[in-house]
Amino acid sequence: MDLFGSFALILAFICAVYAFIGGIFAIRTRHPLLVKSTRQAGIATCMLIFVGTFSLEYLFFNDDFSSAYVVAHSNRDLAPFYKVAALWSGQEGSLLFWSFLLAIYVFSTLMVYRNKNGELMPYVGVVLAGVQIFFLTLNNFVASPFKALATPAAHGAMNLVTRADGNGLNGLLQYPEMVIHPPNLYAGYTGFTIPFAFALGALLARYPGEKWIHLTRRWTMIAWGFQSCGILLGAHWAYAVLGWGGYWAWDPVENASLLPWLTGTAFLHSVMMQEKRGMMKVWNVWLVFITFLLCITGTFLTRSGIVASVHAFAQSSIGNWFLGFIVVILLVCLVAYFKNRDYLASENQLDAMVSRESSFLFNNLILLVSCIAVLSGTLFPVFSEWLSSSRISVGAPFFNKVNIPIGLLLLFLTGVGPLLAWRKTSAESLRRNFAWPLAIGLTGGVVAFALGYRQFYSLVCFTLCAFVAATIISEFYRGAKVIRARSGASFLASGIDLTMRNTRRYGGYIVHMGMVLIFVGLAGVAFNKDVQKDMQPGSTMQIGSYTLLLQSMDSKPEKNYTAERMNVEVLRNNKQLMMLYPERRIFKTDQPSGTMVAIYSTLKEDLYVVYAGQSPETQMPVIHAYLNPLVKWIWFGGAVVVLGTLVALLPNRKAVLVLSAVRETAPQALPGQTLVQPFQPKPAMREGHD
Amino acid sequence: MQKRAKFGVGIAVIVVSLVFLAWLGYGESKTYYHTIAELPNLHGAAATHRMRVGGTVEPGTIRRFSGRVDFVLAGEGKTLPVSYTGSDPLPDTFVDKSQALVEGNLAPDGRFVAERVQAKCASKYEAAPGGTTAPAAAPAGTVQKSGM
Numbered sequence: 001m002d003l004f005g006s007f008a009l010i011l012a013f014i015c016a017v018y019a020f021i022g023g024i025f026a027i028r029t030r031h032p033l034l035v036k037s038t039r040q041a042g043i044a045t046c047m048l049i050f051v052g053t054f055s056l057e058y059l060f061f062n063d064d065f066s067s068a069y070v071v072a073h074s075n076r077d078l079a080p081f082y083k084v085a086a087l088w089s090g091q092e093g094s095l096l097f098w099s100f101l102l103a104i105y106v107f108s109t110l111m112v113y114r115n116k117n118g119e120l121m122p123y124v125g126v127v128l129a130g131v132q133i134f135f136l137t138l139n140n141f142v143a144s145p146f147k148a149l150a151t152p153a154a155h156g157a158m159n160l161v162t163r164a165d166g167n168g169l170n171g172l173l174q175y176p177e178m179v180i181h182p183p184n185l186y187a188g189y190t191g192f193t194i195p196f197a198f199a200l201g202a203l204l205a206r207y208p209g210e211k212w213i214h215l216t217r218r219w220t221m222i223a224w225g226f227q228s229c230g231i232l233l234g235a236h237w238a239y240a241v242l243g244w245g246g247y248w249a250w251d252p253v254e255n256a257s258l259l260p261w262l263t264g265t266a267f268l269h270s271v272m273m274q275e276k277r278g279m280m281k282v283w284n285v286w287l288v289f290i291t292f293l294l295c296i297t298g299t300f301l302t303r304s305g306i307v308a309s310v311h312a313f314a315q316s317s318i319g320n321w322f323l324g325f326i327v328v329i330l331l332v333c334l335v336a337y338f339k340n341r342d343y344l345a346s347e348n349q350l351d352a353m354v355s356r357e358s359s360f361l362f363n364n365l366i367l368l369v370s371c372i373a374v375l376s377g378t379l380f381p382v383f384s385e386w387l388s389s390s391r392i393s394v395g396a397p398f399f400n401k402v403n404i405p406i407g408l409l410l411l412f413l414t415g416v417g418p419l420l421a422w423r424k425t426s427a428e429s430l431r432r433n434f435a436w437p438l439a440i441g442l443t444g445g446v447v448a449f450a451l452g453y454r455q456f457y458s459l460v461c462f463t464l465c466a467f468v469a470a471t472i473i474s475e476f477y478r479g480a481k482v483i484r485a486r487s488g489a490s491f492l493a494s495g496i497d498l499t500m501r502n503t504r505r506y507g508g509y510i511v512h513m514g515m516v517l518i519f520v521g522l523a524g525v526a527f528n529k530d531v532q533k534d535m536q537p538g539s540t541m542q543i544g545s546y547t548l549l550l551q552s553m554d555s556k557p558e559k560n561y562t563a564e565r566m567n568v569e570v571l572r573n574n575k576q577l578m579m580l581y582p583e584r585r586i587f588k589t590d591q592p593s594g595t596m597v598a599i600y601s602t603l604k605e606d607l608y609v610v611y612a613g614q615s616p617e618t619q620m621p622v623i624h625a626y627l628n629p630l631v632k633w634i635w636f637g638g639a640v641v642v643l644g645t646l647v648a649l650l651p652n653r654k655a656v657l658v659l660s661a662v663r664e665t666a667p668q669a670l671p672g673q674t675l676v677q678p679f680q681p682k683p684a685m686r687e688g689h690d
Numbered sequence: 691m692q693k694r695a696k697f698g699v700g701i702a703v704i705v706v707s708l709v710f711l712a713w714l715g716y717g718e719s720k721t722y723y724h725t726i727a728e729l730p731n732l733h734g735a736a737a738t739h740r741m742r743v744g745g746t747v748e749p750g751t752i753r754r755f756s757g758r759v760d761f762v763l764a765g766e767g768k769t770l771p772v773s774y775t776g777s778d779p780l781p782d783t784f785v786d787k788s789q790a791l792v793e794g795n796l797a798p799d800g801r802f803v804a805e806r807v808q809a810k811c812a813s814k815y816e817a818a819p820g821g822t823t824a825p826a827a828a829p830a831g832t833v834q835k836s837g838m
Contacts, residue, residue, distance in 0.1 A: 353696055365701060369708050381723060391723035393742070394716055401715030402708055409704075532777065584782075613779035622779050 002067050005055030006146040009096075012048035013136040015041045016129050023126035035122055042110050042125050045132055046103035053100040056093065056145050060086050066162040068147040069093060075168040077560045077588070085179040086169050088186070091303060091318070092145035098299065099135040101183070102190040106132065109194055109219070117215070123201030131193055134325050142321060171561070171587045171594035177237040185230025185257055189295040191223025192260055195267075196292035199285050203336050206343045213271050213284070218649055224268060225645035227261045232638035243595035243610040245530055245626035247634070250399040255378040256298035259371055263291040266367040269360050276422060277357065278347030282337075283364070285344060289333045294371075296326055301378070352424040359417035366406050373402040404457055408464060411519055414512050415441075415468035418475065437474060441467025453527065461523035465516045472509050472516070479506075500653040507648025514644055517637030524605075524630030532612065534620040535566075544627045546607055547571040548580075553621065561585040563596070566611050566621065570600060582611040582623070605629040721793065726765040729796060742793045743770065743802060747809075749786035763790060763802075772802045784809035 019041035026034040059067045060083045063076050073086040073093070088097040106128045113121050139145070150158040172178070195216040202212035234257065239247035248254060267287040273280045300322035337344075350357055376383070377394050384392040419433040444466020445459055453462060480494035487494065499506035533541040535550045542548075549569040556563045565583040569576065580598035587594070600607040608626040615622050722741040724732070729743070745763030752761045759774040772792055774780065784790060784807060792804035 350693060350697065352693070353700070358697070361697070362700070362704070366704065366708075369705060373708070373712055390736075392720050393723060395719035395721065397719040398712065398715035401711045401718075405711065406708065613782065615779060624778075 001055050001058050001062070001064065002146040002148060005052045005059075006140070006144060008048045008052040008055065009136065009139050009144075009146075012045050012052060012099075013133070013140050015045040015048060016132045016136055019045060019129035020126055020133055023122055023129060027122045027126065035118075038122070038129075039110055039114065039125055042129055043107060045129070045136075046107035046110075049099050049103040049132075049136075052139070053087070053096055056096060057084065057087060060084075063166075065164065065166050066148055066160060068149050069145045071149060071163050071166045073166070073169055075166040075560075078166075078169055079560070081176075081179060082169050082174055085173060085182075088182050089169055089173055090145075092139075092143040092147075094182070094186075094303070095135065095138050095143050095318075096145050097182075097186060098190060099132065099139055101186050102132060102135065102193055105190055105194050105219075109197075113215075117211070120198070120201055120205055120207050120212070120215075123205045123207075124197045127197040127200050128193065131197070134321075138318065138321060142318060168560075168587060171585060172241060174560070174585075174587075174594065175237060175241050177233050177240070181230055181233035181237055183230075184226050184233055188223050188225075188227025188230050188257075189260065189299060191219065191226055192264060192288075192291050192295045194219040194223070195288050199288040200333065200336060203285060203340050203343070206340055210274055210278075213274055216288075217271065220264065220268060220271075221645055221649055224261070224264045225642060225649075227257070227264060228641055228645070229638070231257050231261060232635070232641075236635060239631070240597055240599065241595065243597050243612070243624075245528070245608055245610070245624070245628065246525075247631070250374075250377070250396050252378050253302050255374050255399075256301040259298060259375055260291050260294040262367050262371040262374070263287055263294060266364045266371075267291060270364050273357060273360050279349075279357065281344040281346060282341065285337070286333075287364075289329075293326060293329060293333075294375075296322065296329065297375075300326065354420060354425045354430070356417060356420045356422045356425075359413050359420055363410065363413050363417065366409050370403055370406045373406075374399065407519065407522070408457065408460055411461070411464045411468060411516070414515060415464065415471045418509070418512075419471055433471075433474075437467050437470035440470035453523070455526040458523040458526045461519055465520050465523070468516050469513065472513050475509060476506070497653075499647060500650070503650040503652055504648050507644050507646075507650070510644030510647055511641050512644075514637045514640030514642075517633050517640055519637075521630045521632070521634030521637060524628065524633070527629045528626065530624065530626040532622060532624045534615045534618050535623050536620055541623060541625065543607070543625045544605070545572050546577075546625075546627070547574070548609065548623065548625055550621075550623065558585075561587045561594075564611070566623070568598070568609060568623070570607065580607075580609050582609045584611050584613070601632050603630075603632055606631045726763060726768045726770045729770065729802075730800075732796070737796055740793070740795060742791055744789065744791045745770065747784070747786055747788050747790050752784075752786065763792065770802055771800070772804050774804045774807050776805045776807070778806075780807055781809050 019038050022034060022038040022041060025031075026038050056069070059070050060074050061080070063070070063074070065071050069090060069092055070086075073089045074083055078086065086093070088094045109128070110121075110125065113124075149161045149163065151161055153159045198212045198216045198219075201207070231254075234254065235247040238244075238249070238254075267284065270280050270284055270287060274284050300319060303318055303322070350361070352358065377398050381391045381393045384390060415437065416434075421429065441463050445463030448459055448462035453459065476495050476498065479498040480491050483489070483494040483497050484491060487497070489497065499510075529544060531541060531543045533539075535541065537550055537552050540547055540549045547570070549571065551567045551569055554565050554567065556565055563583045563585050565581050568580045568582065570578050570580055578600060580600060581596075582598040583596040585594040585596060595610060598609045600609075606626075606628045608628055610624045610626075612622040612624040614620065720740075722736075722739055724741050724743055726743060726745050743763065745765035748762040748764050748769065752759065757775065759780060761772055761774070763770045763772055774792070775794075788809045790807055790809040792802060793806040793808075794802060794804035797803050
């Protein structure tokens with residue numbers, strides 16, 4: 001099966017090369033047969049990558065310990081669930097997994113548009129094939145996952161060997177989230193390839209209008225949704241498994257996942273400027289280019305160990321390939337841009353400081369500044385080594401100092417932006433739209449202060465959260481009221497009806513609401529407490545209003561590990577509340593042990609109890625307990641963000657009504673829209689939903 | 691033109707204040723990275739700032755005392771005696787021959803006083819470049835204690 005798999009990958013490489021070169025000729029000659037055959041080659045590439053990936057999984061499920069990759073990442077007793085995850089637990093497998101997910105996207109794109117956009121698709125196909133060639137080169141010639149185990153024999157020959165069992169999967173990865181987090185994040189990283197291919201393709205083809213933006217909107221949102229989900233799942237994994245009481249450490253790998261998310265978010269907003277006003281064309285094209293470059297950079301940072309090398313850990317030669325690829329993409333983008341930049345001329349100019357446009361402009365500006373800050377902080381050790389001889393790294397204070405104000409500014413714009421009119425907003429409409437939300441926001445701040453949340457940034461954050469939530473709810477309320485007046489349905493039904501009529505707009509608001517909830521959770525971090533104590537059975541410790549009593553310790557053998565468990569009774573105000581069981585897992589295979597944190601989570605706070613190991617002084621077991629306020633809001637907000645993204649991906653119900661020939665309803669303005677756009681659409685305005 | 695100037699001022703104010711904050715954060719959190727071989731050649735301010743040093747734990751040198759753990763780090767053929775004085779238990783991956791990263795200051799007697807120790811068990815990582823770190827996750831085996 002390993003030969004079969006590597007053969008499939010080689011064939012995939014050949015097909016991709018054909019799709020690339022043939023595609024270029026197809027663009028030049030416009031020969032219909034050539035166009036068709038290169039598209040088929042693109043589809044074949046994807047199919048072959050699927051075959052290659054499934055062959056590797058087959059090796060895992062058959063416990064084929066003649067394969068080096070399987071030996072390194074699996075063992076017989078590993079649960080099937082984790083045998084799936086073992087695929088992406090190492091270098092070679094993750095790179096194959098990148099190709100696999102990209103192949104799913106490419107396959108879908110080529111199938112969906114096989115009879116559409118005939119002028120544009122050959123260009124898109126060439127770009128996609130180019131990206132696939134790079135990853136298939138790595139899969140085939142640099143980091144093949146199908147290497148067999150062998151020992152050197154006489155005369156330079158090699159003897160193949162088969163082991164009885166494998167080394168097992170890294171214990172830290174044997175956790176359910178570790179099975180779903182990497183696919184989500186990788187689906188985000190790979191997903192941005194599609195908008196990139198369309199943007200570059202449209203630029204090269206000088207494809208008229210904003211069609212590429214309409215075409216890629218859904219793809220961008222899918223990638224963005226996966227990326228958001230992946231980042232939050234990773235944060236939750238770090239929180240629940242690594243046992244240091246936090247969820248975000250500004251670790252280079254975490255930062256790498258945040259970078260394309262920041263520019264992707266900027267892009268999702270700035271496309272509206274192009275759709276509505278024909279502005280920011282250059283900016284949008286470059287945002288897509290940069291987002292894709294950051295996806296590759298993110299993979300590069302994760303895979304090459306260039307930053308981790310500063311931490312004296314293993315370095316990889318694969319970095320040079322990525323660096324080369326990044327340079328090539330950058331050159332291609334630059335050349336494409338300078339040859340076709342006249343095609344990107346803006347049709348309008350900014351009219352006023354207080355307008356929807358300017359809110360988008362500032363949104364983009366600070367997202368980009370945040371991105372630059374995070375990128376430079378992450379790469380600081382590398383840059384400082386180039387510029388001076390010393391390697392300097394920066395830590396959490398650097399990232400927090402810049403990103404907390406940026407986050408709050410963004411939160412403010414989230415509340416303000418949607419209520420501002422395009423072009424220019426009058427003082428009168430400002431008063432009408434903002435009086436109530438402002439009052440509610442200030443009340444929220446006062447309530448937070450009264451509840452004891454007294455820290456400057458946190459108070460600002462709570463105030464803004466209440467303000468933004470109020471603006472979002474008022475938007476739904478006003479829209480629903482109009483529908484309710486006409487249909488007589490309940491507020492809830494009217495609200496759903498409203499959302500379904502303009503999924504993009506109201507789905508977007510739901511995403512904003514999710515972000516508000518996440519910010520509430522983030523603001524809680526200023527009030528975290530932790531206590532660490534050497535314990536023995538019978539001893540107690542105090543944190544906040546909780547008392548922890550270590551009743552006993554036991555050891556429980558499981559199939560793949562032994563769990564050393566603490567039985568901790570939790571009391572609040574001297575009343576018995578519950579039992580918590582923090583544990584350490586000692587794996588049977590040669591893997592580092594894992595921590596299982598016990599968390600008692602409420603909306604108010606998380607009681608987070610870690611069995612932290614043996615004290616260096618007394619050799620007694622140590623409990624490290626944390627009291628983290630409001631953390632649950634982050635995970636809940638994440639779920640709301642995903643829900644909003646899904647809503648925004650749905651087609652508008654209005655479009656269905658038009659098709660079913662109920663013509664009268666079509667031309668009417670959407671409820672709520674008249675309030676924020678008190679003028680008739682002028683020729684300067686375009687189609688599209690805000 | 692006046693509109694443009696207004697936008698320019700707005701943008702400049704935001705960017706300048708963020709750069710200022712970044713500069714503050716940089717001063718607060720910068721940590722120098724040195725190899726063991728470089729340490730004897732550091733003089734003046736360079737020898738006193740907060741730094742990180744990486745190396746391999748010499749087998750048999752880990753000694754546990756009350757309130758501190760002593761061990762010897764080796765790298766590039768040189769060795770460095772380290773005293774860990776932090777309160778957190780040492781990571782499970784901290785054993786003989788593991789790769790460790792210590793953060794702290796150099797004492798005048800040439801001993802390194804570490805407040806943080808991160809460790810990776812060498813045997814878990816392939817001899818070939820690459821390693822088996824989790825994709826898109828914190829490097830396995832290290833435990834980050836900084837952050838939000």
